[in-house]
Amino acid sequence: MKVAYLGDDDRYLNEVAGFVFRCALQAAGHTTDYVIDFGTAQMIGGPNYRNCIDLAERAGLFEPWELDGAPAWKLIEDPQFIHLRLKSEIEWDRQQANDSKNTKLTSAVRHRDGDTCRYCQQVVYFGARSGARRGTYDHRTQTGEPGTVETLVVACGSCNSGRKDYEDREIRYPLLPPPPKPYYSESTAAWLAKYGYDVKPSEPPRPGQPRPDAPQTPQRTQPPAETPEALGTATEAATGRPSSPTAPHGAEDRLPAPDAHDGPERPAEELLAEPPADMPKKSGLSGTGRGGTGRAGKGREASSQAGHPSPRNKPKRSRRGRPRTRGGK
Numbered sequence: 001m002k003v004a005y006l007g008d009d010d011r012y013l014n015e016v017a018g019f020v021f022r023c024a025l026q027a028a029g030h031t032t033d034y035v036i037d038f039g040t041a042q043m044i045g046g047p048n049y050r051n052c053i054d055l056a057e058r059a060g061l062f063e064p065w066e067l068d069g070a071p072a073w074k075l076i077e078d079p080q081f082i083h084l085r086l087k088s089e090i091e092w093d094r095q096q097a098n099d100s101k102n103t104k105l106t107s108a109v110r111h112r113d114g115d116t117c118r119y120c121q122q123v124v125y126f127g128a129r130s131g132a133r134r135g136t137y138d139h140r141t142q143t144g145e146p147g148t149v150e151t152l153v154v155a156c157g158s159c160n161s162g163r164k165d166y167e168d169r170e171i172r173y174p175l176l177p178p179p180p181k182p183y184y185s186e187s188t189a190a191w192l193a194k195y196g197y198d199v200k201p202s203e204p205p206r207p208g209q210p211r212p213d214a215p216q217t218p219q220r221t222q223p224p225a226e227t228p229e230a231l232g233t234a235t236e237a238a239t240g241r242p243s244s245p246t247a248p249h250g251a252e253d254r255l256p257a258p259d260a261h262d263g264p265e266r267p268a269e270e271l272l273a274e275p276p277a278d279m280p281k282k283s284g285l286s287g288t289g290r291g292g293t294g295r296a297g298k299g300r301e302a303s304s305q306a307g308h309p310s311p312r313n314k315p316k317r318s319r320r321g322r323p324r325t326r327g328g329k
Contacts, residue, residue, distance in 0.1 A: 012055060019045055019052040020061050024075055024082045031087040034075040037067050092144050099147040100137050106152075107195040109137065113154035114182025114202075119163075119173045124156045127187060132158035140175070 022044045023036045045052040053073065056062035065074040075082060099105060115123050115135065126135035138155035139147050153175065155163075163169040182202075184192070189201040 015048070016052060016055045016059065016061075019049075020056055020075070021082075024084065027075065028084045031085075031090060033086050034077055034084055035065055035067055035072055036062075036075065037072045038070055041073060088144065092142070095144060095146060096139060099139070099152065102147075103195060105147060105149065106137060107192060107197060108149050109152050109154060110188060111192055111197045111199070112149070112178050112182070114179060115185050115188050116154065116179050116183050117156040117159055118153040118176050118178070119155055119159040121176060121179075122156055123183060123185075124154065125185075126191075130157075132156060136160045138163065 023040065026032075026040050026044065027034055027036060041053055042049045053062060056073075057064070061076050062073045063076070065072040075084075110126075115126070117124055118138075122133060124135035125131075125133055128134035134157040136155050136157055137147075137152050138160045140151045140153065159173055163173050166172050182199075184199050184202050186201045189199050192199055
């Protein structure tokens with residue numbers, strides 16, 4: 001925002017800034033929608049109020065206005081400079097709060113919708129004070145009039161706050177029809193019973209199962225199971241060699257690749273039964289399995305023979321003749 005140059009004296013800048021900000025605070029406290037009447041300007045500006053008003057008009061912060069036939073001024077409506085809430089916005093927030101406290105209205109809405117959001121069909125929690133899944137009531141119309149059963153719906157905190165941020169809210173958050181079988185938690189059923197609605201708590205859905213009021217989603221088609229015959233046909237088409245029909249499933253991945261210098265091919269059963277050539281015939285590891293350190297193993301004896309004394313056979317050093325330190329001395 002560009003402000004007109006007021007002169008070389010810095011006192012003008014400080015004086016006009018204080019005058020404008022005090023007028024803004026006065027307008028916000030009395031919800032006058034940016035309008036400053038003559039009495040308020042004279043009270044805040046003091047003996048120099050005419051000069052302050054003239055400088056504010058020259059800077060583009062004030063514009064002449066008329067209030068009930070008397071001279072007045074209006075602050076510039078620039079959210080980046082001074083943002084004041086309008087009287088209609090404040091009254092609408094108060095009306096929404098009053099509708100949420102009207103149990104005769106909210107009980108009828110919760111009896112119709114249950115604990116389900118009308119925009120995303122997620123279960124809401126009316127006992128939660130914060131969070132995306134907290135239970136709220138959304139007004140479908142923004143006319144400022146009191147809400148009715150037709151204009152009030154159950155919504156989660158995420159959808160309710162998200163609708164306020166977009167102008168195309170009806171496209172982003174379309175209203176879904178009421179659930180045919182509403183979902184009632186135990187707390188909601190007990191709360192509705194206080195206002196004459198006799199409902200039974202719904203059974204909580206099991207893990208992996210949708211709620212009774214959730215829409216039916218199309219089931220995904222599973223791919224056909226791979227049979228051994230189909231795997232054999234695919235292997236034969238890829239390698240050009242006939243596959244063994246008696247080999248277990250997945251044996252082709254463990255078989256070595258054929259080589260042109262190898263001899264005649266052997267059945268898959270022999271290749272699977274015979275261990276690889278690099279595996280020792282006998283490991284010699286018995287006992288506890290910790291590298292031959294068990295009772296029946298010979299790992300310690302072998303290590304002692306190789307020049308590494310075993311911890312058991314290692315001679316103990318005597319403490320005789322070594323100075324002892326007690327008490328840190």
